[in-house]
Amino acid sequence: MKRRAFLQAGGALAISFTLPLEIHAQPALPPRFQNINAWLKVHADGRVTFHTGKVELGTGITTALSQLIAEELDTSVWAIDLVMGDTELCPDQIGTFGSLTIMLAGPQVRQAAAEARLALVELASKRFNVSSDQIRTADGAAFGPAGARATYGELVAGGSLDRPLSGKVALKTPDQFKLIGKSIPRVELPAKVFGTHRYINHVQVPGMLHGRIIRPALPGAEPLRVEQGSIATISGARVLRKGRFVAVVAEREVDAIRAARELKVEWGPAPAMAPHGNVQAMLRSAPATDRELIKTGDTAQAIAAAPRKHQADYYVPYQLHASIGPSCAVADVGPEGATVWSATQTSFNTRHSLATLLGMKPEQVRLIWVEGSGCYGQNGSDDVSGDAALLSQLAGKPVRVLWSRRDEHLWEPKGTAMTMRVSAGLDGAGNVAGWHYQVWSPNHALRPFFGMAGNMLAGDETSMPAKYLQAGADRNAKATYVFPANTTTLHLVDRSPIRSSSLRGLGSPQNTFANESFIDELAALAGVDPIEYRIRHLKDERAIEVLRAVRELARWETRPSAGKRSGVGRGVGFVQYDNVSAYVAVSMDVRVDPQSGSLRVQRVCVAHDCGLVVNPDGVRNQIEGNVIQTLSRALFEEVQSTAQGLQSVDWASYPILRFTDLPDEIAIRLIDRPTVRAVGAGEPAASPIFAALANAIFDATGARLRTVPFTPERLKAALAARPAAA
Amino acid sequence: MTTITVNGRKHTVQSPPDTPLLWVLISELGLTGPKYGCGLAQCGACTVHLGGQAVRSCSVPVSSITQAVVTVEGLGTPERPHPVQKAFIEAQAVQCGYCTNGMVMTSAALLASNPRPTDAQLREALNGNLCRCSAHMRIVAAVRKAAEVSA
Numbered sequence A: 001m002k003r004r005a006f007l008q009a010g011g012a013l014a015i016s017f018t019l020p021l022e023i024h025a026q027p028a029l030p031p032r033f034q035n036i037n038a039w040l041k042v043h044a045d046g047r048v049t050f051h052t053g054k055v056e057l058g059t060g061i062t063t064a065l066s067q068l069i070a071e072e073l074d075t076s077v078w079a080i081d082l083v084m085g086d087t088e089l090c091p092d093q094i095g096t097f098g099s100l101t102i103m104l105a106g107p108q109v110r111q112a113a114a115e116a117r118l119a120l121v122e123l124a125s126k127r128f129n130v131s132s133d134q135i136r137t138a139d140g141a142a143f144g145p146a147g148a149r150a151t152y153g154e155l156v157a158g159g160s161l162d163r164p165l166s167g168k169v170a171l172k173t174p175d176q177f178k179l180i181g182k183s184i185p186r187v188e189l190p191a192k193v194f195g196t197h198r199y200i201n202h203v204q205v206p207g208m209l210h211g212r213i214i215r216p217a218l219p220g221a222e223p224l225r226v227e228q229g230s231i232a233t234i235s236g237a238r239v240l241r242k243g244r245f246v247a248v249v250a251e252r253e254v255d256a257i258r259a260a261r262e263l264k265v266e267w268g269p270a271p272a273m274a275p276h277g278n279v280q281a282m283l284r285s286a287p288a289t290d291r292e293l294i295k296t297g298d299t300a301q302a303i304a305a306a307p308r309k310h311q312a313d314y315y316v317p318y319q320l321h322a323s324i325g326p327s328c329a330v331a332d333v334g335p336e337g338a339t340v341w342s343a344t345q346t347s348f349n350t351r352h353s354l355a356t357l358l359g360m361k362p363e364q365v366r367l368i369w370v371e372g373s374g375c376y377g378q379n380g381s382d383d384v385s386g387d388a389a390l391l392s393q394l395a396g397k398p399v400r401v402l403w404s405r406r407d408e409h410l411w412e413p414k415g416t417a418m419t420m421r422v423s424a425g426l427d428g429a430g431n432v433a434g435w436h437y438q439v440w441s442p443n444h445a446l447r448p449f450f451g452m453a454g455n456m457l458a459g460d461e462t463s464m465p466a467k468y469l470q471a472g473a474d475r476n477a478k479a480t481y482v483f484p485a486n487t488t489t490l491h492l493v494d495r496s497p498i499r500s501s502s503l504r505g506l507g508s509p510q511n512t513f514a515n516e517s518f519i520d521e522l523a524a525l526a527g528v529d530p531i532e533y534r535i536r537h538l539k540d541e542r543a544i545e546v547l548r549a550v551r552e553l554a555r556w557e558t559r560p561s562a563g564k565r566s567g568v569g570r571g572v573g574f575v576q577y578d579n580v581s582a583y584v585a586v587s588m589d590v591r592v593d594p595q596s597g598s599l600r601v602q603r604v605c606v607a608h609d610c611g612l613v614v615n616p617d618g619v620r621n622q623i624e625g626n627v628i629q630t631l632s633r634a635l636f637e638e639v640q641s642t643a644q645g646l647q648s649v650d651w652a653s654y655p656i657l658r659f660t661d662l663p664d665e666i667a668i669r670l671i672d673r674p675t676v677r678a679v680g681a682g683e684p685a686a687s688p689i690f691a692a693l694a695n696a697i698f699d700a701t702g703a704r705l706r707t708v709p710f711t712p713e714r715l716k717a718a719l720a721a722r723p724a725a726a
Numbered sequence B: 001m002t003t004i005t006v007n008g009r010k011h012t013v014q015s016p017p018d019t020p021l022l023w024v025l026i027s028e029l030g031l032t033g034p035k036y037g038c039g040l041a042q043c044g045a046c047t048v049h050l051g052g053q054a055v056r057s058c059s060v061p062v063s064s065i066t067q068a069v070v071t072v073e074g075l076g077t078p079e080r081p082h083p084v085q086k087a088f089i090e091a092q093a094v095q096c097g098y099c100t101n102g103m104v105m106t107s108a109a110l111l112a113s114n115p116r117p118t119d120a121q122l123r124e125a126l127n128g129n130l131c132r133c134s135a136h137m138r139i140v141a142a143v144r145k146a147a148e149v150s151a
Helices: A061-073 A101-128 A152-156 A189-194 A253-262 A279-285 A299-305 A347-358 A381-395 A405-411 A457-461 A508-526 A530-536 A541-553 A616-636 A689-701 A712-720 B021-028 B083-091 B100-113 B119-125 B136-150
Strands: A006-009 A012-017 A040-042 A048-052 A080-084 A136-138 A141-143 A149-151 A209-214 A223-227 A238-242 A245-250 A264-267 A288-296 A308-316 A328-333 A338-342 A365-369 A399-402 A418-426 A432-441 A466-469 A485-493 A568-576 A583-593 A598-609 A665-670 B003-006 B009-012 B047-050 B053-056
Touching: A040 A101, A040 A152, A048 A061, A048 A101, A061 A080, A061 A101, A101 A136, A101 A141, A101 A149, A101 A152, A141 A152, A149 A152, A189 B083, A189 B100, A209 A253, A209 A381, A223 A238, A238 A381, A245 A253, A245 A381, A253 B021, A279 A418, A279 A432, A299 A418, A299 A432, A299 A485, A308 A508, A328 A381, A338 A347, A338 A381, A347 A365, A347 A381, A347 A457, A381 A399, A381 A457, A418 A508, A432 A508, A508 A530, A508 A568, A508 A689, A530 A541, A530 A568, A541 A568, A541 A583, A541 A598, A541 A665, A568 A689, A583 A689, A598 A616, A598 A689, A598 A712, A616 A665, A616 A689, A616 B136, A689 A712, B003 B021, B047 B100, B053 B100, B083 B100, B083 B136, B100 B119, B100 B136, B119 B136
Parallel strands: A012 A466, A048 A080, A209 A399, A338 A365, A432 A485, A598 A665
Antiparallel strands: A006 A012, A040 A048, A136 A141, A141 A149, A209 A245, A223 A264, A238 A245, A288 A485, A308 A418, A328 A338, A328 A399, A418 A432, A568 A583, A583 A598, B003 B009, B047 B053
16 A cells, blocks of 8 residues: 655655665765775875774774774774775765774775785885795785885885786685784774864864754744844854744854844744654654565464464654764855865765755865764754854854754754554463564664755754655564564655654664563463573574573573572573674563663663674773663653653753663673674664664563553553552 | 963963864864764763863853863873773674764872762763763673773
């Protein structure tokens, strides 16, 4: 059934597309990237500048990519200087998202470095007048017979490695690795600890103004009256407008802040109220496009014929990326072209959309990426880049825009709410005979793809068209378990009631919450140990191995999860991320206080298999971050909204996890597979957390929590709803 | 005109007297250590030392300052790191690093007043500092290590 997919969103036409493959396709690189020279430069002092389209989001890829380059080049990690995400210098390796950097860009980067090493070997062979097979490379130098030695800097001698990529140079094999697989300390970390690391908010351009954007409580409202006089006494402050875009600029930042606070704007009515009340019910009844993801066997018949049946509904609300640093960008727009400094995850796509916004060709815009606060998906970075670009065009001067805390909470594209329903029938042995999974989800990808300016707030406010990808709802909708009959259906909600885009894992944590809670519910119904029950329904050896590994790590006591009432319990959750990527199993120990409804997570165990591990400590850091960040989402986080607008405006109205909420311990076992393709670790461990915690609460109390966040009120209500104890 | 001492150097403030210290540090002194996170004293990214105490520079009017200000740049350097900074690097207790300034400054002030904090005291002292990348476990481990080393 295909329903209307054309929607009015804030004045601009938004069209949904269900073509998620487009965003994973590697773009064809310009011809110059067929030459080593475009990828890297070897300097006289032996330092290597390497150009990559991938960017550092705080996950440590500067170090991991440097390891890959240094490994193939036979030089030191510390000799590598990465230039990241600059559209003039770097190749478009698609954006930095989806835990795809190591998986997709890793091989490209290694190939370029390996070819450079071969070119250096040939230079050495000429210099020493011996054949190439007599040259050895190590530590940034080439060695020939009889003590002949030349550093890479000496070999290149101020020139460049102007050679076409052959595509035929063999990469190192695991037995040759010196750096891959080592916990090399993070290269940019000391500067962050000494306060000298340069972030996007530190970018200064001569003559730049400071800008702040004034936005209404409800998206789409028209500014009816803007009282310039209300900021007349503030030094150098003035108002700039275009369409619904209203901003102030001033020479000093403190004046811009004051002007934004004091400017009086009368807003007209908005096209729609903010969603309020039962968002879950709203999503279930919203216009949607349905897509059958899996249809194996006759599920309806299998469930109808089963001696035991079960059904449950799950919900995860809108949640924030909640970056600690509000988004910032600087733009210098002239009549002929523009330069925009941005912390975007998608330099090339955002550059294209900025060009549309400015009425320019993409080649006229240079986007220079600069690291921002951690983003965990699409926070406000793209929007603020549009703000700065448009404002600089209106002002005729370079402009820096820094969002306030309130701006970031209110205007970052939210992590998407999703609601799931799962039904199953169990056969006489307690195994799943039929499995019916449904998910209702708005889109997860409002990123500025396709050169669309309306995907950014400033574009929307100046009536530019938007076009979003209907992507992410399917992520891990399909359970990894093998069932005789399985129907899995996506209900792709045409319009997100709250503007939303990619948050870590897209739909995976939500879908995994439903899949992994429900399989646990079935295990309890069947009276079988939850890990044993999962393994019964798995065929994939790596999936089974992570579950066995976490069972051992947690010293799991095999038992049916009947739902004791001791208040102390342990749950498990499993995912193969995106159904093709890393395998993760998590166990969680929890202690519940039934009086207050509060709970403490005591110990978390994670078994993690992401193939070849490039930097074990880096992967551990990502796993710990995924576990704790998702615990925060599980326990505390829900965007609050009334008809008058969003009410989550700061850290008091949208609390996140604090140090006193931490688990006592996170134990991690990495299953390293040096000969298996490396896949990312930036997201996978987030996915099983909601379910592992819900399953632990069930094990501790017999109460099932099916709505995130697991607040004390919800926990007490679930405890009260339990059947009387036997 | 207000005069403040920052990292041992005197500075005459140009901004209006009610300007929060943070904006003076960023806009006038060009410091990159203290970060703007919320402007509401809710997150701790802007933490500096004022007379040895950890304070939220986003919420202190510059004209009210009478004691010496130390920022993370004045706490230690790569050549002479503060024990907390050394421990953060050893424990790799950072992801994006935006909150790191506040974590380091709050921990350094804690250890100055309580050199051997219990785990509970440590978590309590850091409770007003938010970290979204969620490097919390490593931060706790780093501060514990710094306490052991300095004691």
